[in-house]
Each structure stands twice: as structure tokens, then as C-alpha cells.
Amino acid sequence: MLWLRVDRGLRVVEASDAAIKFFERPAVPNSLITFTRTGEIEERAHEVLEGKAGPWDVQAANFRAALRLRGVLLDDGGAFLYFVDITEVRRLEAVRADFVANFAHELRTPVASLSLAAETLSGGLPPDQASRFAARIAEETRYIEGILRTVTELAQLEGELRLQLSEFNLHDVVVDSWRRVVDRQGPAELRDQVSSEVFLRADRERVAEVLQNLLENAHHYSPSGRSVTVGALATAQETTVWVIDEGPGIPPRELPRVFERFYKVDRARTRHGDGSGLGLAISKHLVSAHGGRIWAESAEPGGTRVSFTIPARVEIDNPG
Secondary structure (H helix, E strand, C coil): EEEEECCCCEEEEEECHHHHHHHCCCCCCCEEHHHHHCHHHHHHHHHHHCCCCEEEEEEHHHCCCEEEEEECCCCCCCCEEEEECCCHHHHHHHHHHHHHHHHHHHHHHHHHHHHHHHHHHHCCCHHHHHHHHHHHHHHHHHHHHHHHHHHHHHHHCCCCCCCCEEEEEEEHHHHHHHHHHHHHHHEEEEECCCCCEEEEEHHHHHHHHHHHHHHHHHHHHHHCCEEEEEEEEEEEEEEEEEEEECCCCCHHHHHCCCCCCCCCHHHHHHHCCCCCHHHHHCCCHHHHHHCCCCCEEEECCCEEEEEEEEEECCCCCCCC
């Protein structure tokens, strides 16, 4: 537990091992501001000495942490300060807020388009124009249905995910996945560098879903006439699979964010711009369920490379 005991002069005279480790200050006694390097903690400690107990939420910027502070006034005029690390709570709250904001933003355009098309149709149009607006309504409806379907899938993946393990040829999955991508998004060149001798023991359907998501993204971001590359390397410990596009790439500072829900690179950089921004978030959950990892990096001489691993021995704990 994180706690400090300070005297009436706000000098730390005792600290728990957890506090010493957290604040990286083994030496006591020491002034509170020197020990915690956080002015807000000193300000709240003054209030404790005045008889207040809190709680207060403070930002320990030097430690990239959020802390909840409570205090107890002691008979000798000093105080005990108790801390709870709420950094993860705050992070999850921010993720939830971003998700709600992004979800609303993602629906705003198709809903506005639906409203405009319906309003225009209600005014009476020649058959050819009415047909065009009806097609727009159908298109936007399918888009919204797709978002709701993937959001539902993501929620299910974050809950209970059952893996069905089998041994399969990775090259076959690549071929099948690329065929589905081309059927949906149009022809493009695939540089298939996956050996036909690479086999995985994993959930074939889930691995195929990851591959299709990555190949769809690569197809989206690669300009017409460019190619998409897929490759794999198998070792005794794991198999690494990568997909490389020849698009405009992603700024380095944004690479860690591509697995967030609804994250999108600027639509102007793509040929299509109609993705939901959930494919990589879903892929991350599917790879993690196998005990693997997934990451994005800049490709040379340009574009983006997304890689994931599947362990040679997938350990699963399916309920029931």
C-alpha cells in the first residue's frame, strides 16, 4: 500500500516500501515536495493538516500516474497520507469516452445522408432520380448495419471467446482471404511470400479473420497499380505473419493508435475510405486470445507493415 507519514512541517518521516518504490525516493526523512515531486500532493497535505480528509485525485505527472489521496491528521500534528493508484481507471474512462465520441462521429455522416435522401424522396422525384436516392439509402443502411455488427463482435470478443484449434496450412488461408478481399474491393496485385510449408495450430477461422482485416486495410491504403505483400516466418517458438502496403504510410506518433476502436488515417489518403475503423481492434483481440502479439511499423521505402505472431503452442482456457 502507498502511504507516507509526514510531520507538521511536511517532512516525510516514514514511508511504505510501495511508496518508496513508486516515488523512487529511498531516503527519509525528506521534504514532501522533494519526495513526491508533485506540488499538488503538497497542497493537499496542507489541507490534511487543517483537518480535511479528502479524497482528492491528483496527477503525478513525473510518474505518469493518477493517484487518489486521503489523509488522517495525527495527534502529534503530523499526518498519514494514503494513496491509491487510479491510473488504469482513468485510462479506461478515457478509452470509453473516446469510444462513445468516435462511435457517434462515425454514425453522424451516414445518418445525415439517410435523412437528406429520405427528405428528397418525400418531395417527389422522377423515377430515375428516385432510384438513385433509394440506392443511397440502401448503401448507407448497409454501412450502419456493418458498424453495428462489428461493434457487437468486438463486445463479444472482449467477453467470452472460444477458440477452436486445428492444424492448417497458412498459405491456403492467405489465398482464401485475399480472394474475399478482391471480391469485395476490386482487383489488386498480391505478392504472396508465404511458403506452402508453413502450418499453424490455431483457430483457423479467427486467423483468417485477422488476415482478411489486414489485407483489406492494405488494399484500402495502396494506390492503384501498387501491390500488397504478405509473408511469414516460422520458428520453433512462434510464427510471425506480416502484411505490407505501398500506401502513404502512417506518421510514427500515430502507429501505436491504429489498434484503437474507430481509429482511421485521414480518409483522403485512401482510395475507398469506407472502413469502420474496427478491423484492427478486432484483430488485436483475436491475436491476443491466441497468446500472440500484433504491431504496426513504417515500411521501407514507404507504406505500412502490420505484423502478428501466433505461438507454436497455443494455450486456451475455453469456459465450460
